[in-house]
Amino acid sequence: MSVKVTIDGIAIDVEPGTSILNAARQIGGDIVPPAMCYYSKLKDSGGKCRTCLVKVSKGSEKDPRPMPKLVASCRTAVMDGMEVQNITSPEVIEARKGIVEILLLNHPLDCPICDQAGECDLQNLGFEHGAAKTRYEFDRRTFEKIDIGDKIQLHMTRCILCYRCVFTADQITDHRIHGILNRGDHSEISTYIHAAVDNDFSGNVIDVCPVGALTDKTFRFKNRVWFTKPVDAHRDCDHVNCNGKVTLWYKGEEVLRVTARKDQYGEVEEFICNTCRFDKKKTSDWVIEGPRKISNKSVINSNHYDFIPLPVVKTNPVLMEANKEQFERDTRL
Amino acid sequence: MARKLLLEHINVPGINTFDVYRSKGGYAAVEKALKTLTPEEVVEEVKKSGLRGRGGAGFPTGMKWSFLAKPEGVARYLVCNADESEPGTFKDRYLMTYIPHLLIEGMIVSSFALGAKVSYIYVRGEMMPQIRILEKAIAEAKNAGFLGKNILGTGYDLELYVQPGGGAYICGEETALLESLEGKRGNPRIKPPFPAIAGLYGCPTVVNNVESIAAVVPIINDGGEEYAKIGIGRSTGTKLISAGGNVKKPGVYEIDLGLPVEEFLYSDEYCGGIANGKRLKAVVAGGSSVPILPANLFFKTINNEPRLMSYESLADGGFVSGTMMGSGGFIAYDEDQCIVRNTWNFTRFYHHESCGQCSPCREGTGWMEKVLHRLEHGHGKLSDMDLLVDVSKKIEGNTICPLGDAAAWPVASAIRHFRDEFEWHVTNGAEAVTRNYGLAHYADPLPKKEEPVA
Numbered sequence: 001m002s003v004k005v006t007i008d009g010i011a012i013d014v015e016p017g018t019s020i021l022n023a024a025r026q027i028g029g030d031i032v033p034p035a036m037c038y039y040s041k042l043k044d045s046g047g048k049c050r051t052c053l054v055k056v057s058k059g060s061e062k063d064p065r066p067m068p069k070l071v072a073s074c075r076t077a078v079m080d081g082m083e084v085q086n087i088t089s090p091e092v093i094e095a096r097k098g099i100v101e102i103l104l105l106n107h108p109l110d111c112p113i114c115d116q117a118g119e120c121d122l123q124n125l126g127f128e129h130g131a132a133k134t135r136y137e138f139d140r141r142t143f144e145k146i147d148i149g150d151k152i153q154l155h156m157t158r159c160i161l162c163y164r165c166v167f168t169a170d171q172i173t174d175h176r177i178h179g180i181l182n183r184g185d186h187s188e189i190s191t192y193i194h195a196a197v198d199n200d201f202s203g204n205v206i207d208v209c210p211v212g213a214l215t216d217k218t219f220r221f222k223n224r225v226w227f228t229k230p231v232d233a234h235r236d237c238d239h240v241n242c243n244g245k246v247t248l249w250y251k252g253e254e255v256l257r258v259t260a261r262k263d264q265y266g267e268v269e270e271f272i273c274n275t276c277r278f279d280k281k282k283t284s285d286w287v288i289e290g291p292r293k294i295s296n297k298s299v300i301n302s303n304h305y306d307f308i309p310l311p312v313v314k315t316n317p318v319l320m321e322a323n324k325e326q327f328e329r330d331t332r333l
Numbered sequence: 334m335a336r337k338l339l340l341e342h343i344n345v346p347g348i349n350t351f352d353v354y355r356s357k358g359g360y361a362a363v364e365k366a367l368k369t370l371t372p373e374e375v376v377e378e379v380k381k382s383g384l385r386g387r388g389g390a391g392f393p394t395g396m397k398w399s400f401l402a403k404p405e406g407v408a409r410y411l412v413c414n415a416d417e418s419e420p421g422t423f424k425d426r427y428l429m430t431y432i433p434h435l436l437i438e439g440m441i442v443s444s445f446a447l448g449a450k451v452s453y454i455y456v457r458g459e460m461m462p463q464i465r466i467l468e469k470a471i472a473e474a475k476n477a478g479f480l481g482k483n484i485l486g487t488g489y490d491l492e493l494y495v496q497p498g499g500g501a502y503i504c505g506e507e508t509a510l511l512e513s514l515e516g517k518r519g520n521p522r523i524k525p526p527f528p529a530i531a532g533l534y535g536c537p538t539v540v541n542n543v544e545s546i547a548a549v550v551p552i553i554n555d556g557g558e559e560y561a562k563i564g565i566g567r568s569t570g571t572k573l574i575s576a577g578g579n580v581k582k583p584g585v586y587e588i589d590l591g592l593p594v595e596e597f598l599y600s601d602e603y604c605g606g607i608a609n610g611k612r613l614k615a616v617v618a619g620g621s622s623v624p625i626l627p628a629n630l631f632f633k634t635i636n637n638e639p640r641l642m643s644y645e646s647l648a649d650g651g652f653v654s655g656t657m658m659g660s661g662g663f664i665a666y667d668e669d670q671c672i673v674r675n676t677w678n679f680t681r682f683y684h685h686e687s688c689g690q691c692s693p694c695r696e697g698t699g700w701m702e703k704v705l706h707r708l709e710h711g712h713g714k715l716s717d718m719d720l721l722v723d724v725s726k727k728i729e730g731n732t733i734c735p736l737g738d739a740a741a742w743p744v745a746s747a748i749r750h751f752r753d754e755f756e757w758h759v760t761n762g763a764e765a766v767t768r769n770y771g772l773a774h775y776a777d778p779l780p781k782k783e784e785p786v787a
Contacts, residue, residue: 047523048691050731069730073521098727102696135720139702161689180518180689183501185699326617 003080007031007054008088020073020084021052023263031086032265034096034125036103036210037162038074040267045167049160050099051125053094058083066125072094086275093129100130106185107211108157116212118225118299121266143188147179149197151217151278152206156188165189165205172271173201190215200239201289203277207260207268218278219257225249226299229255230292235276235285241324242273247292248283255281264295336563337570338551339544340587343431349466351473352517354434362553363479366442367487370553375446379549381557383569388414388505388542389660391413391644395550397636400529400645401447402537410538411452412442413546414510418457418502419620419663420682424573425543427585429456429463433470439546442480443552444491445537447542451492454508458500465493503676504687505539505732508532521734522692544573568643572661578617581605584719592642594618595632598665611667614775615751618647619659621679622739624746626656627775628732635777652746668772673758673765676747677705683740694737697728701744708755710761716756718748751775 002013007024008031014023024032038046054075056067061081111117143156169176178191206214228249237244249257258277260268294301313319347353366375380395406602417425444452456464474480482490504513508522511533532538552560561569568590577583582605597603613628635654644658684698707713725741758765
């Protein structure tokens, strides 16, 4: 039993109850709506940032009426025969452009000094959908930086209130002591009485954060992510909920940071414990699996492209000899 | 003199006590419904009456009730939305203060119709006196056997609770209200599922406005068809209007829907005209969220027909030249009021009350407020008007709950109808902080509609 949905003219059969966004991810490519707050590993997440708005031009086979408003694709389930327009609808593109401008209103745009730069969802979103200039002419809201755990720093000024870290604390850790305070554009993530977030899985809030609001204090200002080299590794972790599969980020011989493995949508494959993340920063702690494949579109790839010798080079021994040094460098770790 | 259904006995001394209310024919609807009607018949009567939700959206109440899912073995709830927070609206507070038993009676009948064993009245936290009044009324009704176990020997049990809210505007949105009632942060839920399927504690729930629930009492007493005879077209029955602003006699008035707006504003029975002999400049017809209209468009629709106080007539012309019935918060502005300042004030309210869950409303309301603040204080730019319209378009329809729309409409409509006043604030910035723009042409008769050339 599956339902048929057509997104931007591409039809696919999916399980009933799948969201439009997940159906689009099964198709893949340019038609996947961007998502800033939705996280497939976290229940009830999504619906808040509104970047994934799409137009439903045909409700279903039974009720072909279009939906009156744009809908959040991450929280709308597909119906049989539904027709969805994402990048083929000017209305959606216009709305998304507005949302990006709105998300960036109070965002400090301090990317040059932000640790998230290079792997930031908001940066990518702004690059793809935003305008070069903002029309906002007022002071942005600012907050003091606070340490919400001994290894986690919260830079609330950058936060876009996606609620992902709140859901993570609710669902991945055994108890949540941080949440949203206040209302409207002065709402903030906080622990209220400066209690320290302290449990074995708290570090995952850093990975789920779409912007640089939650950062790893063991990595802050150490390096730019595109100068580091991601390598998949694992270790035999004794924590029951952690299987120790991580990505190590090398600079030379040194492991600068450890994160969970992220897929092409920036979502972690498996959550990891704080011991793996913060304390195991020696190569000897890990069993190396090999270089992490990063999408060619990512800036992280900028210093280590896959070197594929052109056919003409491969067939010409003189050229092969001339490029020998480069092949060797590339086949090294 | 129009017929009064809700406020008939409002001037009887002691009507807020059970004994006086009972002696004036109170609780007859409970007796009639529980003893002679089945729940389905009560729902049918309400459907026949054509009663439309009085909280703002105007969705037919009977229809809403019939959508309620009725799975076996799952509790159902009725929640009364008494979180009245719309600027300009104060009808529910009036009703709860002076005639609380009407609401209790309506709650019993409605809960019976929906099969709810536990019902809640969610009252805004600031209304502490009303909460005490309602709790006293509930205790009296319970003493008299109208609440609790086995009501009037019919075997129907009902517990009624009053729950004070925290005083947030957003908790008047039904799903945010349910979250708040569950003890969580009052953030609206993402729909679907609608409360009729999964509402309070995940059970099927109906959320109704105070006035809608109170209106069930005369519907059951007189019959749905009798109620439907009052009013005009699909706007049936009577409606409480909270008249405020620069009118001679502000207050809560019960009107038959379909009353001409001119009569409502100028007749001595209702508002009694504009205070201090001034002229009308603009009207907000249904609480701060609805589009504001200049005087000329308010009295006459764009087709030069007289406008009536009804859902359809007020909405005539759509958002281009019409407005909405909303929750009945009628605000009149005389010639000395500044529309820019008023728009800024409304936007300041929405900025303060936005829950901050979804981005367009969280950031957009603050942006609009800052731009309007600049305009009001004479530092604006001529491009600001287009900017405001554009921002309001980016918010409208793109948010989780209707608060985004409610924040966008007043700004968009004020600029649509009062653009020259906004422009005057820019071009005469220094003058704008010392005096108001005045009436200008906003009360002039509408231009004659051009006859199509045959």
